[in-house]
Amino acid sequence: MDKQKENKRAKMESEFDVKDIIVIDNGADTVKIGISGEDKPRIIIDSIGGEPKLGVNDEATNQKPQCLFGQQLQQAKIEKKFELEEKFPIQNGKIVDFDAIRDLYTYALEKLLQVNEISSCNLLIIDSPLNPKNYKHKLAEILFDDMKVNSVLFQNSSSLSLFSTGETTGLVVESGHSLTTCIPVFEGFAIPHAFQHSYLAGQKMTEILKEELKIPAGQLDDNVFKDIKERMCYVARDYYVDVNGPTLLSLEEKSYELPDGSILEINNSQRYKPTEIIFNPSIIGDDSMSIPEMMIDTLHRCDVEFQEELYRNIVLCGGSSLFKGFLPRIEKELLNEVTNTINRKDINFVQNTHRRYSAWIGGSMLGSLSTFQNLAITKNEYEENPESKMSIIHKKTF
Numbered sequence: 001m002d003k004q005k006e007n008k009r010a011k012m013e014s015e016f017d018v019k020d021i022i023v024i025d026n027g028a029d030t031v032k033i034g035i036s037g038e039d040k041p042r043i044i045i046d047s048i049g050g051e052p053k054l055g056v057n058d059e060a061t062n063q064k065p066q067c068l069f070g071q072q073l074q075q076a077k078i079e080k081k082f083e084l085e086e087k088f089p090i091q092n093g094k095i096v097d098f099d100a101i102r103d104l105y106t107y108a109l110e111k112l113l114q115v116n117e118i119s120s121c122n123l124l125i126i127d128s129p130l131n132p133k134n135y136k137h138k139l140a141e142i143l144f145d146d147m148k149v150n151s152v153l154f155q156n157s158s159s160l161s162l163f164s165t166g167e168t169t170g171l172v173v174e175s176g177h178s179l180t181t182c183i184p185v186f187e188g189f190a191i192p193h194a195f196q197h198s199y200l201a202g203q204k205m206t207e208i209l210k211e212e213l214k215i216p217a218g219q220l221d222d223n224v225f226k227d228i229k230e231r232m233c234y235v236a237r238d239y240y241v242d243v244n245g246p247t248l249l250s251l252e253e254k255s256y257e258l259p260d261g262s263i264l265e266i267n268n269s270q271r272y273k274p275t276e277i278i279f280n281p282s283i284i285g286d287d288s289m290s291i292p293e294m295m296i297d298t299l300h301r302c303d304v305e306f307q308e309e310l311y312r313n314i315v316l317c318g319g320s321s322l323f324k325g326f327l328p329r330i331e332k333e334l335l336n337e338v339t340n341t342i343n344r345k346d347i348n349f350v351q352n353t354h355r356r357y358s359a360w361i362g363g364s365m366l367g368s369l370s371t372f373q374n375l376a377i378t379k380n381e382y383e384e385n386p387e388s389k390m391s392i393i394h395k396k397t398f
């Protein structure tokens, strides 16, 4: 499948230069990894891992088994030598299992990127702007104390997604797998007091589609539901009209071929309800803000002068922004809400074709600038004074 192709490509292109910066974008669905200066990640690896369950003998030696990812995990599933426990090390924008992440990074760097020495690696780590600085301390321990990398720069995905468009000020609306965020960025810095977020995104949409399809549990792999969602679901322009009206799609457009060759015909509710949850969370009894509400709330928390600049550059990104109809719906709802002080002609949306990987691409651009050296925390700085490890992370994290 796609991932196998990516891994093959990574192997073919593995002339790795120690001066290169390795850009890693941590996501709940996939971790994207590649080399700065390149236009897309070389490796896109599922964030789901599998940890071999300990046998009695292993427990006696007290050795924690390595968590497997990517092809290693696929291979272990085929060989069935041991039972595997599924691991979800990244949830809601946060790493929740640092041991598993160390295993994922080590596997990706050594086996997929084929770096000679992890100790010579310079990393740019991208994560959610919602994560506090303290959280990075734990990640730094894994990177410097366990993996002994050479230098690390932490950056948030919103600033980098914006940077990927060539701008440094704008409103970044990012809808990925586990999180939808709305974050104003001013001259490269995310403005924390104005953030808004919800946990309604791609993962929840897949769950809703599953419920709507009413296919008996265990009959289809989760990846098939995800694929049906990505190909068949659209964002409605007007939910109740589109769900109740006649479908204008051809039979071919309504049909999805299941792995066993049978054809699934998608009805209007199955097509529009999963994505509707981010525009109207109350349809599933959720009291989160909708995307347009988050945008308005975020804008209102910013100074009026700054609001105008943000309206001029609204960047839509993340995997769940790829649904057909996403931009027209946001545009329609936002225009209904804006106050008279804002000239509608001054509202501008940016929706690049690369938007699934915008944060990684922004990281790739930043990593190829000479400023990386000044911004990154080096191993020496980190190790210089054990008491000041926390302060160097605070000083050099944005």
Ligand SMILES: Nc1ncnc2c1ncn2[C@@H]1O[C@H](COP(=O)(O)OP(=O)(O)OP(=O)(O)O)[C@@H](O)[C@H]1O
Pocket: 026, 027, 028, 029, 030, 031, 092, 093, 175, 176, 177, 178, 179, 201, 202, 203, 226, 229, 230, 231, 318, 319, 320, 321, 322, 323, 356
């Ligand atoms: N073409 C597509 N159409 C609609 N949804 C898509 C498409 N491609 C990917 N997705 C969905 O986007 C989500 C993954 O997006 P993304 O890679 O931005 O998330 P992530 O960074 O891994 O997770 P998070 O943002 O929660 O940290 C998944 O739910 C996936 O099903």
